[in-house]
Amino acid sequence: MEERLEYLDISWSWCSFGSIIKECSKSVGEMNAGEGVVSEMPVRSVADLDRTSGMPDSDLLADEIVSEQLTRNIQFFGFEAQQKVTTSYVVVIGLGGVGSHAASMLLRSGVGRLLLVDFDQVSVSSLNRHAVATRADVGIPKAECLKKHFSTIFPECHIEAKVLLYDASTEEKILSGHPDFVLDCIDNIDTKVALLAACVRRGLRVLSATGAGARADPTRITVADLRESTNDPLSRAVRYRLRKDHGIEGGIPFVFSLEKPKAKLLPFKGPSGEEENPSNYQVVPGFRVRIIPVLGTIPAIFGQVMASYVVTQLTGLNVQPEPIVNLDLDHYRVLHQRLIEHEETLFGTAMQVQVDVEEVMYVTKELWHGRSARDQFAKDVGRGMWRSVNELMLVRWDKEKPASVSNLILLKFKEADEHELRTLEEIKELEPEFYERVESALKRAEFDFGSVNSMESVPDLTKSMYVDFNGYPCVRLLNLTGEIGCSNPGRDKVVAPVVRYKNVNEVTKPSAVLVSLVEFLELLGRISNDSNFAKNIGGVLVEQGMDTQIKSKGFSPDQKFPGAEFAPYKTNNYEWNPIGAGMMWRAYSFPVFLLNESGTQLVQEVAMNNEKKKNDYTEDVVEFDLVMQGSVWSSLPPINNSSSNHSKPIILTVASMDSASFFRDKNLGAESPISGLIALLAAVDSLSRVNGLDDLSKQLVFSVFTGEAWGYLGSRRFLFELDLQSEAVSGLNSSLIETVIEIGSVGKGFSQGKNTFFAHTAAVSLATNETLDALKHARDSLELKNITVSSASTSNPGIPPTSLMAFLKKNPSTSGMVLEDFDTSFSDKFYHSHLDDIKYKFFSHSGSCISCCPHTLYPCK
Missing domain, CATH: 3.40.630.10 (Zn peptidases)
Known part of the structure; x- marks a missing residue:
C-alpha cells in the first residue's frame, strides 16, 4: 500500500458521477488503449529533461525574450528584485483550483524553478476552477498537466512534476533542496498538518491556504497569521492539531476568507443514487470524495493572492495587509484620549499633542497597520496583530519633539514603559535595524501626511517640505597633478527631481538618478561615453544592498593593478584585481551618494511618486549639499x-x-x-x-x-x-x-x-x-x-x-x-x-x- 501511494497511477475515479462518469470512462479508455490524452503530451528530449530539472539560471534575465516577457515585472520591482524571483525555487503542493492558479502566476511572474506535487488526476468537475486544464487533460495527473501547459508559457523555467502523495515517506523527496518558499494548497487536515509541521521543523518559509469552497465574496480574502484565520472550519482544525500535536501556536501565514460559508457539503450518493458512506469510495484513505460547492472564481483569487504574497516576499517588497480587526471610530477616540492622559502624566501637560482623532486613525492604520511598531517586521504575517485596543497605546518616538503624526509609534503597554526609559541614541546603538525601520516609517509619514497642522513659522514650513536622510558621499580629492572623485559642478547646492534608472532616457533636464549597484556601473559607463546624456545627470543616488549578480561576480572600484606606477617591475598591465572597474580614480562633476537602508526606502518612494505625477506640475526633488590618521x-x-x-x-x-x-x-x-x-x-x-x-x-x-x-x-x-x-x-x-x-x-x-x-x-x-x-x-x-x-x-x-x-x-x-x-x-x-x-x-x-x-x-x- 505504501509503495502504491508513492506513485499513484489512478486509471479510474469515483469523484464524478452521473453523466460525468461516461466522460471519464471514455477518456480513461482512450488512455488505456494507447490513444487520446497521453499520446498528445509533447515528447521531450533528454537535453530538455536535463535542462528542466536543475537549478534556475542566475542569468535568466539576460535572455532577450525572457527579459521582454517579464518587462512589466522588472519595471515594477526593479531588475535586482526581479532577479531574486528568477533565481528562486518554489514548491507547490496541491494543484487543484487554488494550487494551479498559484503555480500559474508564479510561473508567469518569472520564478526560475518550480516543483509541482499532487497525487490526483484532472477530472471533468475540476475544470470550472483549474487554471490551465482542458477536457483533453481529463485523466492526466494534475502535476503532469500543469508541466505540459507551463512549458509553452515559460519554457525557460525549470519545472519538475511529482505525482506523489505528501506524507512522512515522501517528505525528503518533496522538501529537500532548500526551496525559497513552499505553498500548501492541500485540503486534507492530516496531510496539511504534517506538511506545515515539517516546514517549521526544517525552517522553510511556507504559505498555507484554507478552504475556498462555498464562498462568493472576493473582498473578504486576506493574508494573516494562522491564529487570526477565523470563520473557517479547516483552519480551525489545523490550528488545533498544530498546537496539540506539534506545539505550534502560530507564525505561519495563511490565505483565508473572513466570509462565512454560503453553502453546505452536499450529501454523498453512490452509483445507484442512494446515500452511501463516502469512505467506501476513497481512492486514498482519509481524503474526501464528496463534492463541495465551489464558485470557480474564489479558488482562483486564493491562488492569485498566494502568488502575489510569495513574489513580494521574494523581492523584499514590504506589503502589510490590513489588520483583521476593523476598529470603529470609538476605538481611535480611546487611543487619542490615552495619548493625552499619557502626555499629562509624563510631561505635566498635553499641549504638545498635535494630532486629532482622524490623524490617530491614520497613524494607527496606515502607518503601523494596527500592530505594535516592534512587531511590524516580524517574519510571520500577523504576529503582534492586535486583538484588542486595550493592548496598545501611542507614544512619542523622540521625546524631544511634539506628539505629531511623524513622531508617534504604536506600542504595547510594557513596550511603551521600556521605550520611555531609553534614549534614541541607545536604541540606535543597541537596535540599529529597528531604529532605521522606524525612522523610515516616520519619514514616510512626513511625506504622506505632512506637518502642516503644526506649522507656526518658516522653519516649520521648511521641516514640512524637506526630509533629511543620511548616506555616504563620494568626495573630491586633490593632489599636485589633478583630481579624482565627485563634486558639485559649482559652488551651489544641486536641486534635482528624482528618477529611477529605468526612466533615465525620458529625462530632459538635470535629474538625480536612483540606481542599484549594477545599474551604477552601467550609468557611469554611459556618462563617460555620451556627453549629451551626461548633461542631464544632476546627481546619483546608489541604493543600499547587494543583489545576486554583484554577490557572485564581485565589485571593486579600484584599478585592475592597484598602484601599478609603484611596481618594482615593468609588467604593470598585470591584473591582480581582475574585476577592478577603476572608477575610484576618475573625476565626476556631479555628486554621488550611497544611501543607507532608510534613505533607500525613502528615495524609492519619492521616485515612484514622481512617476505617478508625470503630468502634474509638482515633483519631489533631492538636494545635495556641497561635499568635499597616522602610521x-x-x-x-x-x-x-x-x-x-x-x-x-x-x-x-x-x-x-x-x-x-x-x-x-x-x-x-x-x-x-x-x-x-x-x-x-x-x-x-x-x-x-x-x-x-x-x-x-x-x-x-x-x-x-x-x-x-x-x-x-x-x-x-x-x-x-x-x-x-x-x-x-x-x-x-x-x-x-x-x-x-x-x-x-x-x-x-x-x-x-x-x-x-x-x-x-x-x-x-x-x-x-x-x-x-x-x-x-x-x-x-x-x-x-x-x-x-x-x-x-x-x-x-x-x-x-x-x-x-x-x-x-x-x-x-x-x-x-x-x-x-x-x-x-x-x-x-x-x-x-x-x-x-x-x-x-x-x-x-x-x-x-x-x-x-x-x-x-x-x-x-
Whole structure:
C-alpha cells in the first residue's frame, strides 16, 4: 500500500458521477488503449529533461525574450528584485483550483524553478476552477498537466512534476533542496498538518491556504497569521492539531476568507443514487470524495493572492495587509484620549499633542497597520496583530519633539514603559535595524501626511517640505597633478527631481538618478561615453544592498593593478584585481551618494511618486549639499634610544590599517587590510608575553601604515623619515633592515577544509628563505595539519600591490616577503569597495595565520 501511494497511477475515479462518469470512462479508455490524452503530451528530449530539472539560471534575465516577457515585472520591482524571483525555487503542493492558479502566476511572474506535487488526476468537475486544464487533460495527473501547459508559457523555467502523495515517506523527496518558499494548497487536515509541521521543523518559509469552497465574496480574502484565520472550519482544525500535536501556536501565514460559508457539503450518493458512506469510495484513505460547492472564481483569487504574497516576499517588497480587526471610530477616540492622559502624566501637560482623532486613525492604520511598531517586521504575517485596543497605546518616538503624526509609534503597554526609559541614541546603538525601520516609517509619514497642522513659522514650513536622510558621499580629492572623485559642478547646492534608472532616457533636464549597484556601473559607463546624456545627470543616488549578480561576480572600484606606477617591475598591465572597474580614480562633476537602508526606502518612494505625477506640475526633488590618521611602529624588545649600540639586524613586520572606497567613510576593508592587521596585532600580543626577547639575535620591529590605498603614503613617509633620521623613527636605521615581512589579506584562505596561504617573495635571499622555512616549521610544530604555506606562482610578475613595493621602489635589493591568501589574483571580490564588510568575511580563518606568525618571528636566535 505504501509503495502504491508513492506513485499513484489512478486509471479510474469515483469523484464524478452521473453523466460525468461516461466522460471519464471514455477518456480513461482512450488512455488505456494507447490513444487520446497521453499520446498528445509533447515528447521531450533528454537535453530538455536535463535542462528542466536543475537549478534556475542566475542569468535568466539576460535572455532577450525572457527579459521582454517579464518587462512589466522588472519595471515594477526593479531588475535586482526581479532577479531574486528568477533565481528562486518554489514548491507547490496541491494543484487543484487554488494550487494551479498559484503555480500559474508564479510561473508567469518569472520564478526560475518550480516543483509541482499532487497525487490526483484532472477530472471533468475540476475544470470550472483549474487554471490551465482542458477536457483533453481529463485523466492526466494534475502535476503532469500543469508541466505540459507551463512549458509553452515559460519554457525557460525549470519545472519538475511529482505525482506523489505528501506524507512522512515522501517528505525528503518533496522538501529537500532548500526551496525559497513552499505553498500548501492541500485540503486534507492530516496531510496539511504534517506538511506545515515539517516546514517549521526544517525552517522553510511556507504559505498555507484554507478552504475556498462555498464562498462568493472576493473582498473578504486576506493574508494573516494562522491564529487570526477565523470563520473557517479547516483552519480551525489545523490550528488545533498544530498546537496539540506539534506545539505550534502560530507564525505561519495563511490565505483565508473572513466570509462565512454560503453553502453546505452536499450529501454523498453512490452509483445507484442512494446515500452511501463516502469512505467506501476513497481512492486514498482519509481524503474526501464528496463534492463541495465551489464558485470557480474564489479558488482562483486564493491562488492569485498566494502568488502575489510569495513574489513580494521574494523581492523584499514590504506589503502589510490590513489588520483583521476593523476598529470603529470609538476605538481611535480611546487611543487619542490615552495619548493625552499619557502626555499629562509624563510631561505635566498635553499641549504638545498635535494630532486629532482622524490623524490617530491614520497613524494607527496606515502607518503601523494596527500592530505594535516592534512587531511590524516580524517574519510571520500577523504576529503582534492586535486583538484588542486595550493592548496598545501611542507614544512619542523622540521625546524631544511634539506628539505629531511623524513622531508617534504604536506600542504595547510594557513596550511603551521600556521605550520611555531609553534614549534614541541607545536604541540606535543597541537596535540599529529597528531604529532605521522606524525612522523610515516616520519619514514616510512626513511625506504622506505632512506637518502642516503644526506649522507656526518658516522653519516649520521648511521641516514640512524637506526630509533629511543620511548616506555616504563620494568626495573630491586633490593632489599636485589633478583630481579624482565627485563634486558639485559649482559652488551651489544641486536641486534635482528624482528618477529611477529605468526612466533615465525620458529625462530632459538635470535629474538625480536612483540606481542599484549594477545599474551604477552601467550609468557611469554611459556618462563617460555620451556627453549629451551626461548633461542631464544632476546627481546619483546608489541604493543600499547587494543583489545576486554583484554577490557572485564581485565589485571593486579600484584599478585592475592597484598602484601599478609603484611596481618594482615593468609588467604593470598585470591584473591582480581582475574585476577592478577603476572608477575610484576618475573625476565626476556631479555628486554621488550611497544611501543607507532608510534613505533607500525613502528615495524609492519619492521616485515612484514622481512617476505617478508625470503630468502634474509638482515633483519631489533631492538636494545635495556641497561635499568635499597616522602610521605607528613599535619594537620587541623595546629599543633603547640612549644607547648608541644598535647593531642587531632588523626584521620589520608590517601591515596596513586603512582601506579605501568610492564612498568616503564606508570602507571598513574587512578582508583588505583588516584581516592582516588583526593577525599582526595578535602576533605582537603573543610575543610580548614571551620571556627572553633581549637574548634574540635580531631586533623585531612592527609597523602599521595608514594611507596605503592612496599611493602607499604611510610606507613612503616611513622611508622618508628614516632617510632624515627624524625623531619619529628614533632608534631605527634603514641599513639594519635585513628583511621585510608583510601580512596582507589572510581572511579568505579557507577552502575545502584547509587554510592555504601564499608567500610572495622579493629579492630572494637567505633571509627570505629562512622566513619561509620558519613559517612551515611553525605549522609543523603546532601540528596544524589544515594549514598549507606555499610559494607563490613563478608566473607572477612579482609581488602583489602591497607596502613592500615602496621599499623595493627605494631599494630594489630589499629582501622581503608578503603573506597572502591568494596566489595569482585577489581572492577578495570586493577589494576597496564599501561591500568589503565583516558580513561577508570569515575572520575565524585569520586565526590560522595568527597561530603561525608569532612562532615564525620568534626563532631569531
